[in-house]
Amino acid sequence: MTLGWTQIMRLGLVQMALGAIVVLTxxxxxxxxxxxxxLPAVLPGLLVALHYGIQLSRPRWGFTSDTGGNRTVWIIGGMAALALGGFGAAVGVTLFEQSYGLALAVSVIAYALIGLGVGASGTSLLALLATTTAxxxxxxxxxxxxxxxxxxxALTAxxxxxxxxxxxxxxxxAVVAVVVGAAFVLTCLATGRIERGLQVTRQPDPAPFLxxxxxxxxxxxxxxxxxxVFLSMNAYFMQELILEPFAGLVFGFTPGQSxxxxxxxxxxxxxxxxLVGIAGTGLKVGSLRSxxxxxxxxxxxxxxxxALAGTGGLTAPLTPLVAGLGFFNGMFAVAAIGSMMALASEGRSSREGTRMGLWGAAQAIAAGFGGLCGAAAVDVMRGFSADGPAFAAVFSVEAILFVAAALMARHILDPVPASATGTLVAGE
Structure with missing residues (x-):
């Protein structure tokens, strides 16, 4: 027996809970x-880089869930750590007015828990999907x-x-407590008894992890x-830590507005x-590469x-531009996700979790490195230029990285039409 559509939707609720907590932090x-x-932008950049750095453990989490026989335990346990870390991050922020040292210590512990939680829960969830979905x-x-x-x-934000x-x-x-509490409860309800009765077509891998x-x-x-994944995620995450400060410093957005x-x-x-899901797999239009x-x-x-809007070179509201950025981000991301699911079960069997962990680790390294570089670059640029041009310079570098990712995709991804395979696949 494999996962039915209702069970797939239930596991999607766990992904929704993961995203809800992470977006706040x-x-x-x-x-x-x-x-x-x-505070200097590099400080939250380092904290976020810490949680991504800890996600280098993703291959190990995937290997553990491959050999342990019960991925649900790691999904729920990881979500518990993530929820605790998310609330701890909020506590750390509120302490900066009182004690910088105490606030920093609490924040470091909280972001470490976030990294452990995302690594354990997210990797085990993807491995469960890969091994039990037809x-x-x-x-x-x-x-x-x-x-x-x-x-x-989007809903949580x-x-x-x-x-x-x-x-x-x-x-x-109060807001963060409600979000993390709801996320944990939702995860427990969504994963309850879901592995029972499922046919997992794999045998435990006897080979050592390395x-x-x-x-x-x-x-x-x-x-x-x-x-x-590493190159494209560098481009994707470089703006993650600077977009909201950009909105506040250059456009005067309030915390709620940003x-x-x-x-x-x-x-x-x-x-x-x-759009890609409907056009690529429903209408059979386009390929992964395109x-x-x-x-x-x-x-x-x-x-x-x-970048032009930030320097005054373009008179346009920020929100539609940012929504447009998200739209194109989603186009390339969903094609990569489809490939990831297909490739996870290729090669030697019984290592779906380890493959997911490897790609998750590449994403985590890129996210931490890209986010930290973006934040540090803004700090440096703001030292000798106005806020608008400082942020614009970083956004411009990120644009160049996206162009490089497009060129790489043209060379390593095979232009196989979706209609030829029923899915989006990566090339040799």
Whole structure:
């Protein structure tokens, strides 16, 4: 027995819960530190890089869930750590007014828990999907679960932005407590008894972890896809830590308005993913390479417009531009997700979790590195230029990275039409 559509939707609820917590820690908390407390952008950049750095453990989590026989335990346990870390991050922010040292210590512990939670829960969830979803449903399952995650991010950002104004520490803690509590309860309900009765077509891998990881890296398709994930995610995440401070410092957005801006961006991601899901797998239009290239080039173009708006070279409201950026981000992301699901079960069997972990680790490294570089570059640029041009320079570099990702996609991804395979696949 494999996962039915109802069970796939239930696992999508877990992705939605993950996104709901993470968006508060990587956007709202970051903006409060930089704008309300006038801390250097590199500080939240380092904290977010810490949680991504800890996600280098993703291959190990995937290997553990491959050999342990019970992925649900790791999904729920990881969500518990993530929820605790998310609330701890909010506590740390509120302490900066009282004690910088105490606030920093609490924040470090909280973001470490966030990294552990996302690594354990997210990797085990993807591995469960890869091993218990019928092959003809994998692309659709990937699209559904990621759409639900983006929906959770957009919904949380929008509602949290509404309830955070006017900002106060008590209001922040109350909003975050509701979000993390609801996310944990939803995860428990969604995963309850879901593994019982499922036929998992794999045998525990007897090879040691490092040997298995080396063998996966030797697979050309897995290695090329890992390198593509690293480059494209560098471009994707470089603006993550600076977009909300940009909105506050250059456009005068309040904390609630800038949080809602994140909701608009992820709403655009949702629409972009939905478009590719319908056009690529429903209407059989386009290929992985064409959708990825279009998404990367479109993202670069929108970043150029945002940079112009920040310097006064373009008179346009910020929110539609950011939503447009999200739209093109979603276009390339959903094609990569479909490939990830398909490639996870290729090569030697019984290593789906380890492959997912490898790609998750590549994404985490890129996200941490890209986010930290973006934040540090803004700090440096603001030292000798106005806020608008400082942020615009970083957005321009990010646009160049997206163009490079598009060129890489043209070389390593095979232009196989979706209609030829029923899914979006990566090339040799």
């Amino acid at each position: 990587t956007s709202t908390m970051n903006r409060l530190m930089v704008v309300e407390f006038a 092959p003809h449903r994998r692309a659709a399952a990937a699209t559904i679960t990621w759409l639900m995650m983006i929906f959770g991010i 929008g509602l949290a932005g509404h309830f955070l104004d006017p900002y106060s520490p008590t209001r922040l803690l 040997d298995g990881l080396r063998e996966i890296w030797a697979e050309r398709r897995a290695r090329n896809f890992t390198l593509f 949080t809602s801006l994140s909701g608009a961006q992820n709403g655009g991601v949702f629409i972009g993913m939905l 959708w990825v290239v279009a998404g990367c080039i479109g993202s670069a173009g929108m970043l150029g417009l945002i």
